[in-house]
Amino acid sequence: MEETYDKALRSWTPHVLHVVAAGEFGGAESQILSLVKGLTQEGEYKVTVVTYYDARFSQKLREAGVACRTLRSGNPFQDKLKLQALVKSLQPDLIHTHGVRASLAGRLVGKAKHIPVVTTIHSDLYYDYASPGKRKIMMELEQRTRSLSQHFITVSEALKTILIERGYPSDRVSVVHNGIDLEDALVKLEEGQRRKAGLRGMLGLSARTQILICVARLHPVKGHEFLMRAFAAVKQEYNRPLHLVLIGEGSERSALMAKAMELGLYGEGETTPSKAKPTSPKKPVPGRYVHFLGERHDIYSYLLESNIFVLTSKMEALGIALLEGMLAGLPVIATKVGGLKEIVLEGDEPTGILVDYGDEVGLTAAIQMLYDDHTRRRIMGEHGQRRTIKAFEQKQMLKETKAVYAALLQN
Known part of the structure; x- marks a missing residue:
């Protein structure tokens, strides 16, 4: 039968x-x-x-x-x-x-x-x-x-x-x-290598400045305010050349810009990154370290110019943007929630660091740790790329x- x-x-x-x-x-x-x-x-x-x-x-x-x-x-x-x-x-x-x-x-x-x-x-x-x-x-x-x-x-x-x-x-x-559609993603990665977004020139950043990138819609569940508070603590305590790039759109954009301004990370009169010419570097403006880039379709070109991927959601079923960050070879920092715990490994072959949602001290320490350790970033990035290809x-x-x-x- x-x-x-x-x-x-x-x-x-x-x-x-x-x-x-x-x-x-x-x-x-x-x-x-x-x-x-x-x-x-x-x-x-x-x-x-x-x-x-x-x-x-x-x-x-x-x-x-x-x-x-x-x-x-x-x-x-x-x-x-x-x-x-x-x-x-x-x-x-x-x-x-x-x-x-x-x-x-x-x-x-x-x-x-x-x-x-x-x-x-x-x-x-x-x-x-x-x-x-x-x-x-x-x-x-x-x-x-x-x-x-x-x-x-x-x-x-x-x-x-x-x-x-x-x-x-x-x-x-x-x-x-x-x-992830691996064939399509690898083509986009190759295109990103050939035609980079010119992110540093767009934002007026030097080669030694590290970029912390978050790709997520601007919605309360994504925890952007928690991320910005921890990022502000890193800047205040260590004052290192580190900038935060937020890619995504949503209902919280105005509120998050106001919070960034309150934290001293953003200010009036800053040129909107999406309107800046990528080939025309601008002189950095002191005190402006968070950049709202809105929605971007050539996401891999931005990931490839960044140093650390971060996702600080209150809840995340799985997190495809995190997988894209790992495929691009970035070490990741993520909250210990939902399916993110199934993606990020911290054992013998670590792909990133997990922190509790709301733990600003833990998130601050994780950002600082990866900022300071180039070797750890490279190893985590390599492990993450292999894991994404193998398991997702x-x-x-x-x-x-x-x-x-x-x-x-x-x-």
């Missing part, structure tokens, strides 16, 4: 419909793009992605040759009706949802059409919403509809533990770590996701 099914499966290309509410392009969207690109290229599955907005994410899908439909709905009721009409037209064999809003519609339609649903949980929902009211509503919607998903994928063991504590059935939760490559993510699909399609 099983052999007959396997033969039938080989002659049939299952159609998987991914439902993604987001229009922005962040860490979760980059992973979804990587997954659907891989599935499309391998040809074992037919893939269509449904988005709710015609924005950067949908544009990237189309550029990658992935079939994409946009719902353009205004509320959850319209989400369900429009998705139901699309499902009737496309006749998918499996629905894969990402995010609460997408899962709400996807689960209801899946139940109505008798289509199995798998949901990927990319982050801890509790930390996704700064507003307590919105957080409560979203967590309640997730709790009330989760039984309609036949299976769940989480991106880390830490997140799986959290979900099980909240009542998710352990036998229906699989861990599939995020992965996209092929493993594809293999494990396909195993989940196969199990659901057999039932």
Whole structure:
């Protein structure tokens, strides 16, 4: 019987419909793009992605040759009706949802059409919403509809533990770590080596100045204020040529700039880095050590000109930006939370340093330690690069996701 099914499966290309509410392009969207690109290229599955907005994410899908439909709905009721009409037209064999809003519609339609649903949980929902009211509503919607998903994928063991504590059935939760498209990343690394961003010239920094870089959206969960307080302590205590570069955009930009100004790290009248000419070095301005560069797409060119990667999140399901920093050969400092503990090693082959969230003394000491020790930075960077290639490559993510699909399609 099983052999007959396997033969039938080989002659049939299952159609998987991914439902993604987001229009922005962040860490979760980059992973979804990587997954659907891989599935499309391998040809074992037919893939269509449904988005709710015609924005950067949908544009990237189309550029990658992935079939994409946009719902353009205004509320959850319209989400369900429009998705139901699309499902009737496309006749998918499996629905894969990402995010609460997408899962709400996807689960209801899946139940109505008798289509199995798998949901990927990319982050801890509790930390996704700064507003307590919105957080409560979203967590309640997730709790009330989760039984309609036949299976769940989480991106880390830490997140799986959290979900099980909240009542998710352990036998229906699989861990599939995020992965980097190594072939694509190595091309971007090579491009970054050839065409560097001119970061030091852009910021007016000398060759001896070290750069501490953080790549994360400007959101409370990312802990930028904690990072800046520790960085300020390093500057005040040691006064070394060290600058902090923040790459990312978000709702906290103005508040973080104000905090940097309060800490003496940023000041009025500074030239906005994104408007400066990379080939025209400026004379450094005393007391201005934090640089808000906004969103950057050629991220490896900035990583390759930096010395230390830091990520100080309150919670992080896994942290793809951290993997990119390690792939670029940077030693890393990260908070001991969520999936970051599964990436950063501190033993015989250390890739970085882990600190408790909120431990300013510990974070200050970690920054200072790596600043002072070039050999340690180099060794950690080499170990981190090897670990990323070995343990967090996209092929493993594809293999494990396909195993989940196969199990659901057999039932």
